Amino acid sequence: MTKSATLASEAYGRLRSDIIDGAIKPGAKLKIRTICDQYGIGASPVREALNRLASEGLLDHRDQRGFRVHSVTLQDLDELILARCWANEVGLRNSIRSGGLAWEEGVTAALQRLEAIPRYLSDDTTERNPAWEQAHGAFHAALVAASGSSWINDFCTQLYVAAQRYRHAARTVPRAGRNEQDEHRAIAQAAIARRENEAVELLMEHFRLTARLVRAALRQDGM
Amino acid sequence: MTKSATLASEAYGRLRSDIIDGAIKPGAKLKIRTICDQYGIGASPVREALNRLASEGLLDHRDQRGFRVHSVTLQDLDELILARCWANEVGLRNSIRSGGLAWEEGVTAALQRLEAIPRYLSDDTTERNPAWEQAHGAFHAALVAASGSSWINDFCTQLYVAAQRYRHAARTVPRAGRNEQDEHRAIAQAAIARRENEAVELLMEHFRLTARLVRAALRQDGM
DNA sequence: CACAATCAAAAAATCGATATTTAAGTTGAC
DNA sequence: GTCAACTTAAATATCGATTTTTTGATTGTG
Known part of the structure; x- marks a missing residue:
């Protein structure tokens, strides 16, 4: 394996x-x-x-x-989200401006793969699906793939990994009627249509929403 | 030692x-x-x-x-400068907005230390002064110290180190009448006076000027 | 009772030797 | 002459044992 x-x-x-x-x-x-x-x-x-x-x-x-x-704290979470928003905004804006056909295809392909994979292995949202997580990471990487600087891309993936740790640390993240698939599709569509500000806004909100849910869950777990 | x-x-x-x-x-x-x-x-x-x-x-x-x-190439240099400008821009803007007294003092102190140390050990610009390089790094770190995210700070220092390698790789960087000390002081003054856009512009130009000189030197060395 | 000094167990760090893998050079067949 | 297969030397990666440092408990002292 x-x-x-x-x-x-x-x-x-x-x-x-x-x-x-x-x-x-x-x-x-x-x-x-x-x-x-x-x-x-x-x-x-x-x-x-x-x-x-x-x-x-x-x-x-x-x-x-x-x-x-490395321990997880509410302050660290804030610092992480701040950096993540910044790096991904820069990466996405530049990709939208200068990304070519290959970039578009990459985003589309990553989205399709993501939508084809179930989020959880069982119905009760307890058992995460590793394949989905893999595809999810690939999707976010594809969005910023044409940033023009491999440094930025590396930072984004590094921050993605750190964020993933927080999602998993929060034992029970309430789904709260959220539909991540819709969010992903909306982001991808806006990006490919080169609606820069809209795409960035959607992506930032995507991050911030996750952060809010994780923060609430962490508080509940007494952290 | x-x-x-x-x-x-x-x-x-x-x-x-x-x-x-x-x-x-x-x-x-x-x-x-x-x-x-x-x-x-x-x-x-x-x-x-x-x-x-x-x-x-x-x-x-x-x-x-x-x-x-890791090899040095002109393309890598471009990617590096791009990332460096973005990271330091966000770091500096955040610091100017939310930096407190401690941040101001840090910048001032770092500047003074930098100005008190000679750039080269001998007069002919061949022998670099390690103490100056140390102080120079500290100065740039101080500027973004109040970015609000240690991730961003770490990225900035990482990029600083990478850039340093390029400066040194270019055997003969022409000084071309440049006065780095003046640049540093201007940046620090604008930052502390909270003239955000001016400070950012000066800092970016500081980076880009170095990049231009290094690029020219690399080309000359046949790279 | 607080506090310092001492000692023992645990863990980190390091070394020297060995096993595997890669890279280079050579031979031989076509 | 070219290319493949083989051989050998070099370098990487790994292990097991040893040294050094930290940690926690214990004891003695003011």
Whole structure:
């Protein structure tokens, strides 16, 4: 399934998933020895994986004191959303201005794939569908793909990952009659039609709505 | 001087400096064994350092094929400047709007420190002064310190480091009657006086001017 | 009772050796 | 002469053991 060329990369992938999914809880300490035992991998590869994750902001690292999962707080959420809105606004505006046919096709294709996949595995919204999450990330990446700067694109995906962690950290996010599919379609249509301000506004609202729901859920969980 | 708690962090710091300074050339391959011999450090810490640097975009890494310094190209420079302008624009605008006394003091202090340090060690602009470079980075960080999002701040410093590498890669950057000190002071004054648009415009021009000089120098060096 | 100093267990960091993989150079067939 | 298959040297990746540091508990002291 996940066939990485090196054990370090495999450990990186698995840890990353576990952190994003919330299987490893925010604030939790990652003891190297424990991970080695669980994954059946030596310390060196695990260590490399942890170092990479720390550079990406998923983990905190202090010399001689090990690694722990970056904690989730309401303030961090605000800071995250701020950065996310900024990066995606820049990325989307530039893509709309200078994106060519390839960009349009990318957005359309990503949207179709997203709509073809069920959001949850079962009906009761408890079991997330990894395939959907994958397609969702690809959709948001496609929107800003023609930003003109790979730095911006990388930032967007990095922020997307961080945000995903928050969504999953909030145990019970109320769906509140929300229809994400409609939002996605509206954003994509406005973008491809080159209605810049409308597209940006829709996308920002998309982020802010998610943020509001997550914030409420976090408060309820006493955080 | 550079007293790191762990060998991995020390290797990270030294490699980072060498890469930014251009002592290790863009595109060069980093053989782990060689680094171990040079630094007198084992493979594990070196490996960790390399992994961190790769996550930050200073190195390229492919499984089983080692690490090499991310190459410098004219296109990459363009992409870098674009991202840098956007990130710093939003950082500065937010700081000017919501920055308090602490922010003002930070900018003022950083400027004073910068002006007190000579740009070059000798008169002929060949030998850069590390202390100045340090203060220069601190100044630019201070400008955006009150952006309201640590993500944005981190991105700005990351982009600053990447840009520094380009400045150093261009062997002979003509000074062309430029007075950086004046530029810095003008930017700081406009920012603190809350003249938002003026400050942003000055900062952007500051970046673009550097970019033009570097681009010209790179072309001359046949790149 | 608070506080410092000491000690022991746990965890992080590091090293040296080994196993795998890639890259390069050589040979041989067509 | 070209290209493929083989061989060898170099480099990456990994493991297991050792060293160093931190943490938490315990003990003794003011």
